[in-house]
Amino acid sequence: MPDERGDGSARWRKGQREAVGVRIAGRGGQGVMLSGYLLALAGMADALHVVQTQSYGPEARLGAAKSDVILSRDEVAYPEVSSPDIFLCLSQDAYSAYGTGVSESSLSILDSRVEGAPGAGSAIVVPLAATARDGGAPFATNIVGLGVLVAITALTSERSIREALTARIKPDSLPANLRAFDAGLALGAKAAADQLAGNGRPVFGRLRAG
Amino acid sequence: MQQLMMGNEACALGAAAAGCNFFAGYPISPSSEIMEWMSRLLPVRGGVFVQMEDEIASIGAVIGASWTGAKAMTATSGPGFTLMQENIGYASMTETPCVIIDAQRVGPSTGMPTMPAQGDVIQARYGSHGDRAAIVLTASTVLDTYTMTVEAFNLSERYRQPVVLLLDAMLCHMRENVTVPDLEVIDRARPASLDGFEPFAGEEFLAFGDGARLIVTGLTHDEAGYQRASNGDTGERMMRRVLHRLERDAEVITHTRQESLEDATLVLIAYGITARAARSAVHKLRAEGVSAGLLELLTLWPFPERLIASVAQRAQTLLVPELNLGQVELLVRAAAGGTPVVALGRMDGSLLKPEEIVAKAHEALTNAEATI
Numbered sequence: 001m002p003d004e005r006g007d008g009s010a011r012w013r014k015g016q017r018e019a020v021g022v023r024i025a026g027r028g029g030q031g032v033m034l035s036g037y038l039l040a041l042a043g044m045a046d047a048l049h050v051v052q053t054q055s056y057g058p059e060a061r062l063g064a065a066k067s068d069v070i071l072s073r074d075e076v077a078y079p080e081v082s083s084p085d086i087f088l089c090l091s092q093d094a095y096s097a098y099g100t101g102v103s104e105s106s107l108s109i110l111d112s113r114v115e116g117a118p119g120a121g122s123a124i125v126v127p128l129a130a131t132a133r134d135g136g137a138p139f140a141t142n143i144v145g146l147g148v149l150v151a152i153t154a155l156t157s158e159r160s161i162r163e164a165l166t167a168r169i170k171p172d173s174l175p176a177n178l179r180a181f182d183a184g185l186a187l188g189a190k191a192a193a194d195q196l197a198g199n200g201r202p203v204f205g206r207l208r209a210g
Numbered sequence: 211m212q213q214l215m216m217g218n219e220a221c222a223l224g225a226a227a228a229g230c231n232f233f234a235g236y237p238i239s240p241s242s243e244i245m246e247w248m249s250r251l252l253p254v255r256g257g258v259f260v261q262m263e264d265e266i267a268s269i270g271a272v273i274g275a276s277w278t279g280a281k282a283m284t285a286t287s288g289p290g291f292t293l294m295q296e297n298i299g300y301a302s303m304t305e306t307p308c309v310i311i312d313a314q315r316v317g318p319s320t321g322m323p324t325m326p327a328q329g330d331v332i333q334a335r336y337g338s339h340g341d342r343a344a345i346v347l348t349a350s351t352v353l354d355t356y357t358m359t360v361e362a363f364n365l366s367e368r369y370r371q372p373v374v375l376l377l378d379a380m381l382c383h384m385r386e387n388v389t390v391p392d393l394e395v396i397d398r399a400r401p402a403s404l405d406g407f408e409p410f411a412g413e414e415f416l417a418f419g420d421g422a423r424l425i426v427t428g429l430t431h432d433e434a435g436y437q438r439a440s441n442g443d444t445g446e447r448m449m450r451r452v453l454h455r456l457e458r459d460a461e462v463i464t465h466t467r468q469e470s471l472e473d474a475t476l477v478l479i480a481y482g483i484t485a486r487a488a489r490s491a492v493h494k495l496r497a498e499g500v501s502a503g504l505l506e507l508l509t510l511w512p513f514p515e516r517l518i519a520s521v522a523q524r525a526q527t528l529l530v531p532e533l534n535l536g537q538v539e540l541l542v543r544a545a546a547g548g549t550p551v552v553a554l555g556r557m558d559g560s561l562l563k564p565e566e567i568v569a570k571a572h573e574a575l576t577n578a579e580a581t582i
Binding site for chain 1: 212239324379384385486489
């Protein structure tokens with residue numbers, strides 16, 4: 001699949017969905033707000049309509065926090081994600097707090113230390129934190145997660161995420177974050193091949209409409 | 211160019227675009243980012259930013275700044291908005307153009323500081339004692355937040371009145387992609403001549419130090435500004451004059467969005483963040499074959515009662531979802547004639563979901579059939 005910017009709507013037309021709700025959850029401080037923001041920024045660059053909301057109370061600072069992003073071909077009416085299509089979860093406490101909306105049709109991307117609830121849709125379990133740590137950037141678990149999410153779902157182009165990172169991350173930590181994103185892409189591609197039926201291509205087009 | 215923008219940021223950028231050059235405020239969730247943004251935007255543009263000791267002082271400073279000719283704004287949330295009420299009455303009495311942003315959160319009192327609500331609708335109109343002319347706007351998208359902030363300034367400058375813009379915790383902290391529009395900016399009219407000029411006779415505004423002596427008082431006064439505190443006739447005449455202007459220009463002041471109303475038997479009347487769930491509910495109901503429509507109110511006061519009366523005449527049922535326990539429902543009921551009005555309210559800090567509105571709509575339709 002070509003990774004061209006601005007082809008968001010074209011790529012989306014191949015899928016069945018008009019809009020996709022993504023929830024990113026983790027411990028306050030893991031960068032869930034930032035990764036939600038980057039995903040929204042990349043979606044916008046891909047000519048999609050985006051709405052991004054996030055936890056705002058004290059939980060955003062060390063408690064369980066979430067950031068919700070809706071990516072849509074059309075204007076978004078209702079701004080909240082009630083039941084996420086994609087649930088990226090970085091910590092167990094965040095799963096307990098925000099995994100409640102996960103349904104049969106959700107696809108969860110879980111760090112390997114997170115134990116998902118049985119029967120909660122399909123799940124891909126990947127060592128997000130370990131990959132970030134092994135890459136020398138333990139702070140970039142969120143960005144590894146973004147890489148996995150993009151590799152598996154192709155919700156935005158890879159290029160738009162890299163541009164969002166370049167625009168928003170301080171220069172001294174940008175290379176580490178870009179490496180973390182690439183590591184996430186590789187991890188996601190491998191996980192899709194190993195854990196999802198099929199050939200590892202993005203599963204977005206296979207998500208059920210509804 | 212598209213920007214990914216937070217509601218509070220859009221509000222501050224809208225204020226700057228409208229020519230706001232004075233901001234005084236006291237930080238409070240969920241409005242604080244408006245203040246933060248104004249502190250960045252104003253000084254580099256030659257404007258003035260002041261963090262005051264509280265909300266009473268903030269609105270006082272805003273009124274004073276306006277009388278020096280500044281386009282002035284403050285931003286707050288429920289508890290601060292309540293504190294500002296006496297001075298909002300003062301701004302109304304003294305015909306002072308200014309803008310008050312109220313980022314609504316769950317009350318009463320300190321309530322739930324980070325959770326959205328729409329509980330300040332009646333307060334925005336009747337929070338200050340006495341009858342007065344009031345202009346109250348709201349918004350449902352980040353783009354709206356920008357445009358309605360500009361509109362709040364325009365209306366305040368045009369009618370020399372405080373204008374309130376009601377936002378909510380969700381909209382304030384939500385990000386959407388926005389292409390910033392180029393909007394018309396209205397500035398207060400200056401008197402063509404100072405010969406025989408009476409500062410409270412018309413819509414022209416003369417600032418302090420601009421060539422004439424002015425008396426500005428919260429006591430009832432006449433067109434020249436002289437106190438007429440024991441002359442009831444003067445006070446009523448002065449207030450009716452402002453009310454008349456708003457009545458005369460109701461069409462211009464009243465902003466709405468209307469969707470699928472032509473053949474709608476069930477009409478949702480919604481505003482602010484809840485209008486988005488209502489829009490989604492209308493789409494779902496239409497997909498089920500229910501003739502539903504949406505009247506979204508962007509101007510809450512002056513309340514568009516004539517429009518609602520005409521919509522009610524064609525509809526079988528009106529449904530009013532809102533994040534309070536029936537503030538706009540009460541007003542709709544008064545305007546609806548004999549058409550049944552169904553309320554759907556909550557004040558627990560959650561948004562109303564489209565599915566909840568759809569369920570309530572079905573319940574209302576079933577009850578309507580049972581009645582027939």
